Amino acid sequence: MKKHNFYAGPSILSEYTIKNTAAAVNDFAGTGLSLLEVSHRSKEFVAVSDEARALVKELLDVPAGYEVVFLGGGASMQFCMVPFNLLNKKASYLDSGTWASNAIKEAKFFGEVEVVASSKEANYSYIPKGYSIADDTDYFHFTSNNTIFGTEMRYDPDVKARLVADMSSDIFSRPVDVSKYDVIYAGAQKNLGPAGVTLVIVREDALGHVERPIPTILNFKTHIAKESMFNTPPVMPIYASLQTLKLYKELGGVKVLEKKNIDKAAILYDEIDRNKLFRGTAAVEDRSIMNVCFVMNEEYKELEAEFNAFASAAGMVGIKGHRSVGGFRASIYNAMDKSSVEALIQVMKDFEKKH
Numbered sequence: 001m002k003k004h005n006f007y008a009g010p011s012i013l014s015e016y017t018i019k020n021t022a023a024a025v026n027d028f029a030g031t032g033l034s035l036l037e038v039s040h041r042s043k044e045f046v047a048v049s050d051e052a053r054a055l056v057k058e059l060l061d062v063p064a065g066y067e068v069v070f071l072g073g074g075a076s077m078q079f080c081m082v083p084f085n086l087l088n089k090k091a092s093y094l095d096s097g098t099w100a101s102n103a104i105k106e107a108k109f110f111g112e113v114e115v116v117a118s119s120k121e122a123n124y125s126y127i128p129k130g131y132s133i134a135d136d137t138d139y140f141h142f143t144s145n146n147t148i149f150g151t152e153m154r155y156d157p158d159v160k161a162r163l164v165a166d167m168s169s170d171i172f173s174r175p176v177d178v179s180k181y182d183v184i185y186a187g188a189q190k191n192l193g194p195a196g197v198t199l200v201i202v203r204e205d206a207l208g209h210v211e212r213p214i215p216t217i218l219n220f221k222t223h224i225a226k227e228s229m230f231n232t233p234p235v236m237p238i239y240a241s242l243q244t245l246k247l248y249k250e251l252g253g254v255k256v257l258e259k260k261n262i263d264k265a266a267i268l269y270d271e272i273d274r275n276k277l278f279r280g281t282a283a284v285e286d287r288s289i290m291n292v293c294f295v296m297n298e299e300y301k302e303l304e305a306e307f308n309a310f311a312s313a314a315g316m317v318g319i320k321g322h323r324s325v326g327g328f329r330a331s332i333y334n335a336m337d338k339s340s341v342e343a344l345i346q347v348m349k350d351f352e353k354k355h
């Protein structure tokens with residue numbers, strides 16, 4: 001039976017990415033060696049790394065003055081690396097979810113943190129709006145897509161401050177005006193590749209303004225100067241990410257992906273709104289097109305475990321919601337085909353008929 005992968009991360013990858021990576025594990029670029037055993041400094045792998053960074057620039061239309069690096073440590077590492085490099089006295093953060101609040105916690109090690117607004121009191125079911133940002137802040141940080149709560153800011157905020165975004169779970173899902181940002185970071189394991197690499201886009205003139213010394217490996221300048229080869233980079237995840245980037249280009253780029261994503265999300269939200277058993281948990285105007293969160297309506301609450309089993313039996317994998325929200329979460333990242341979303345919708349309809 002076909003499995004439909006709705007995991008939140010690590011998550012679905014395209015067949016193209018998996019097949020090409022598997023082939024390279026057997027024989028990488030005609031070297032007669034496995035991708036798992038080649039030097040990161042071999043000319044074949046340097047070409048992979050260069051092409052991947054160039055494709056990121058091309059797909060996101062990254063202007064001059066920015067550099068793209070592939071780092072270890074996950075997006076969580078960026079929660080500390082960003083303030084280490086950018087926070088001199090004060091930074092401003094939007095508290096829109098668990099990941100945002102984790103980023104806030106780390107920034108506090110480096111200086112004053114202004115939390116401009118929070119939706120914590122409503123279990124992060126909406127994106128706070130109408131906040132203001134201190135004039136003397138070093139940067140404003142936000143999470144573009146709240147993976148756990150299914151809310152998303154599908155726009156580039158207009159702020160005077162330097163702008164930093166955690167785009168881990170919606171990068172490449174739509175066009176982004178990179179020129180508005182100083183740092184964009186994203187763990188690969190949602191829309192790009194397997195876990196183990198983090199994509200960071202840095203505006204070079206945002207660096208060098210903090211007074212503290214920065215350990216070499218945590219300094220963005222190190223990785224920019226060494227073109228992501230300061231230490232051994234995660235070779236296999238970068239190779240797999242390159243396959244995804246190539247596919248994105250072949251499919252027509254992020255504008256085309258955005259259209260597909262909006263379409264996929266719309267049919268699923270329509271079903272959630274129509275089906276008497278379910279309701280969405282995120283504020284309608286802030287609904288994510290990547291992570292669709294829903295619960296059983298109050299009067300059907302006792303059917304939750306049964307629906308989980310029913311959906312699993314039909315090949316749906318990973319739809320159990322995060323423990324902090326409960327219910328269900330369908331992660332429908334770029335790699336997911338509309339037919340899988342339609343399969344989930346059919347399961348929801350069939351389950352409704354049963355009850």
Ligand SMILES: *Cc1c(COP(=O)(O)O)cnc(C)c1O
Binds near residue numbers: 074143146187188
């Ligand atoms: C998954 C996720 C993270 C954490 O990523 P790690 O690579 O596990 O550190 C951070 N932010 C967002 C928005 C995420 O979705």
